[in-house]
């Protein structure tokens with residue numbers, strides 16, 4: 010609507026002097042459902058038109074600001090070089106917010122200052138130059154993460170950061186001393202500032218590759234689409250080829266923060282669903298249309314973005330063979346993502362892992378509606394995590410373990426041997442309580458290794474991270490020994506084999522761990538971090554106020570690296586200690602000098618905040634006066650004069666050559682030690698990065714163990730049973746429960762969950778009837794959840810279960826969100842049902858709730874009947890069908906279906922039990938048969954419906 014008005018307005022005003030083709034969309038981004046459209050309008054033409062009277066939103070702000078920019082450019086010669094750089098950068102990065110480092114501040118200039126300063130709550134100022142005023146706003150460098158969060162995460166902008174580098178320290182002219190360059194472009198998918206990240210989730214950037222000119226043809230649901238997604242903060246890269254009909258399920262499973270599409274697709278507005286309805290789901294995501302001219306680039310030219318490993322040749326060979334095996338679409342999607350990363354992180358080492366290929370045939374497919382109706386990761390009502398399946402089953406103790414659990418939950422396995430492997434390990438941990446608890450305890454002492462490794466790759470990370478990584482690897486060693494012991498104890502061949510498959514990837518380079526733990530002074534480091542007040546003894550004025558860096562003299566030894574780490578450090582520490590001794594001697598000499606001559610109370614050597622090395626003396630007012638008098642007369646100490654820096658009644662600050670020289674020397678040595686320490690730590694970081702492959706292997710094994718031990722714990726807590734998972738099409742569950750409903754009941758009331766059986770084969774269908782609130786939907790969902798839990802290797806809530814692998818789970822539970830708000834309820838119901846009827850196979854499980862309820866009774870029944878016929882005849886999947894049309898459907902099945910088909914359809918019901926006048930309770934137990942009434946009046950009464958009104962309803966029913 011807004012866009013149309015905008016376009017009309019533009020055409021009206023611009024067409025006379027705007028040749029066709031000059032006006033085009035520059036980019037369209039969807040930020041949480043809201044479409045942000047930007048127009049590219051030639052600057053000169055903007056100037057010639059008057060302001061529109063419509064709410065133009067962002068485009069006009071941009072247009073307006075460009076007009077200002079043009080004003081500045083007209084006199085570009087007059088711009089100082091620094092501002093000219095900013096202007097050029099802004100012109101080069103047109104769709105980005107440009108932040109430029111100026112000393113210890115990041116600043117926004119020109120129109121960007123005007124547009125974004127209010128959003129960031131910054132004060133907008135301006136400075137006068139020869140050509141006019143330039144607006145600007147800024148914030149201190151250390152606040153970058155906070156402001157990036159607002160710009161990128163909250164508003165969905167892309168931000169180009171131009172950092173400042175020292176060009177030549179000998180140049181005194183501030184302007185020429187520094188050079189600036191764009192070091193990073195931050196978008197929602199490349200946002201890595203983890204202070205604001207939920208570490209339990211991946212930050213995926215997803216590139217989708219459609220076949221060339223696909224959108225010019227009618228959408229063919231079987232056309233092949235390439236996907237590549239990558240989490241830069243952990244280095245994970247995945248590729249997959251899916252068919253168009255499965256694309257949205259894949260996007261839901263991946264849950265990307267940003268989706269990358271070729272700019273050419275922009276004019277087709279895929280998110281409107283006109284080309285392919287399902288793609289309206291794109292509205293939920295941040296979609297970036299980008300020119301991606303990566304097609305002409307050879308894959309090898311992107312290899313520098315991968316693993317900076319010591320086994321570099323080997324890993325490139327592996328990369329080569331992985332890339333060779335990819336399909337054309339997968340390769341194109343991968344190439345696009347690499348191109349984008351390269352462009353957004355120029356000059357940075359990225360250290361990506363070799364791409365892992367996901368095969369559609371190796372994972373259960375769960376479409377987005379099923380994902381939300383089963384509340385896998387968030388609840389439907391409040392869209393919160395609490396109460397979702399993930400939150401109810403999560404017992405993992407590490408963030409990366411939680412990430413793996415989420416990945417499994419959204420993509421259960423279809424690999425029988427992998428499922429059995431997980432089950433066996435869960436059983437092992439369940440039966441060995443001690444082993445499970447010790448692994449848990451040890452895992453709690455580990456840190457997020459893949460993220461730390463990436464930090465090192467980007468040149469970030471300090472001693473804390475080095476120690477965290479070393480401790481995590483050490484914990485991996487402890488777990489390795491635990492597993493070794495466990496496997497020796499069991500003596501059962503299959504189990505020994507199983508544990509040893511976990512043991513070998515946990516082997517690590519102990520030398521490096523020892524080097525870190527042996528040379529970094531952890532205690533000292535922790536103490537100095539915890540207690541800045543301790544620096545008061547440093548001898549610096551107001552010591553401690555500036556934290557660790559306040560000790561320029563290094564007197565309180567805030568050193569992180571032990572002196573024995575290198576011969577150079579040893580030498581420097583020796584020198585530093587000698588200087589400290591000289592300082593003590595000097596202080597002692599000055600003390601005796603001033604106390605003997607002037608009865609001074611205290612004499613201290615300090616470094617003032619103004620960076621002056623000063624002697625601080627306290628004495629009585631008369632003694633201070635005497636000192637001042639003698640100083641004027643030319644008081645000498647070690648043959649040098651004093652100079653007065655500051656004086657009050659009872660104190661004075663003096664400077665003296667002896668302390669000046671010594672102080673400077675101390676400061677210089679302390680700086681050299683810090684530099685040496687930093688070089689040493691960089692070397693250690695580099696050593697870890699070189700071992701990326703093995704560290705990632707270890708981290709992955711720990712995550713795997715975290716999830717499996719958490720399953721064992723969950724299984725004990727919730728009395729779960731190991732299901733038998735096989736390649737048949739059985740689905741036999743005895744006394745199954747809905748794990749989330751059961752959990753909610755136990756925390757909110759004293760009620761118990763009523764278990765129910767479910768026994769269906771391929772081509773069989775259960776029609777479940779019952780009163781409103783009778784538990785029909787719960788029953789449908791619980792069985793789908795049991796299938797998912799079974800296929801991620803978790804035990805399941807029931808007495809026993811045999812589950813033939815489910816390739817796809819489909820649901821139609823009336824949970825469509827407002828993406829489809831342009832369609833009627835019935836239309837949505839039909840879209841969703843068609844999706845099931847077109848996609849379910851004989852290995853699928855379909856759960857359908859109240860098909861046909863969105864239209865008139867008779868037509869609704871006919872649609873419901875047609876659906877169930879199609880499910881058993883064509884799809885031949887396992888189906889559960891909840892309905893209020895039980896009697897009608899039973900009559901149709903008996904009258905129209907072949908006896909063989911009738912055998913495949915079973916009717917089950919739940920009931921309401923009356924226990925007195927207007928008193929009743931739900932019996933959630935399913936029994937064979939058809940429930941003839943919905944007891945809607947009872948439910949309405951309980952919900953507070955006016956009693957008088959219900960009398961009318963009863964009258965109608967009796968008639």
Ligand SMILES: Nc1ncnc2c1ncn2[C@@H]1O[C@H](COP(=O)(O)OP(=O)(O)OP(=O)(O)O)[C@@H](O)[C@H]1O
Pocket residue numbers: 750761762763764779780781782783784785786787788933934
């Ligand atoms: N097996 C069960 N044991 C105990 N409580 C249950 C059981 N099944 C459902 N419930 C409770 O009943 C409530 C309603 O269940 P559900 O939504 O499945 O009913 P329904 O038959 O689908 O209702 P409607 O026809 O109105 O959609 C649930 O929220 C849960 O609290």
